[in-house]
Amino acid sequence: MALTKSERRKRIKNRIRKVVSGTEARPRLSVFRSNKEIYAQIVDDVNGKTISAASSRDKDIQSSKGTKTEIAALVGKAVAEKALKAGVDTISFDRGGYLYHGRVKSLAEGAREAGLKF
Numbered sequence: 121m122a123l124t125k126s127e128r129r130k131r132i133k134n135r136i137r138k139v140v141s142g143t144e145a146r147p148r149l150s151v152f153r154s155n156k157e158i159y160a161q162i163v164d165d166v167n168g169k170t171i172s173a174a175s176s177r178d179k180d181i182q183s184s185k186g187t188k189t190e191i192a193a194l195v196g197k198a199v200a201e202k203a204l205k206a207g208v209d210t211i212s213f214d215r216g217g218y219l220y221h222g223r224v225k226s227l228a229e230g231a232r233e234a235g236l237k238f
Contacts, residue, residue: 133217140214141165149199149211149238151227153218158192160199160227162211172202192223196230203236210237 123131142148142165152159161173176182176191184194203211211231218224232238 129217131217136214136217140212142212146210146212147171147203147208148214149228149231149236150214151216151218151224153216153223156188158188158195158223158227160195160231162199162203162206162208171206171208172199174198174202189223189226192226193230193233196227196232197234200231200234200236204234209235213238 140148142163144164144166147162147164150161150163157176159173159175159177162171163169164171174181174195176188176195178195178198181191181194181198184191186194203209213228215224220228228238
């Protein structure tokens, strides 16, 4: 029996989440990618709190023009800047079952450029 694309992604996501979890010292950068938008949030799983979040639907990012990959890089920079303001500089990256390629890679590189370490 063949798995659907979303079932396959869920399976991969669960496999990643067994290993990657966010602590107060090293929170998790979680990525969700839809067909049009991309969302990122930095999560402390121990306390169940979202430290910072950014998405391609934010006002300042939505107004900028560019490809989806370029916008993903802006989202990465935005979430990194918010995290640095909150006092977080080291994170663990959770690609959310997506391949580390294209928009997900662009978001990660944008976050690294803005000063996050992972």
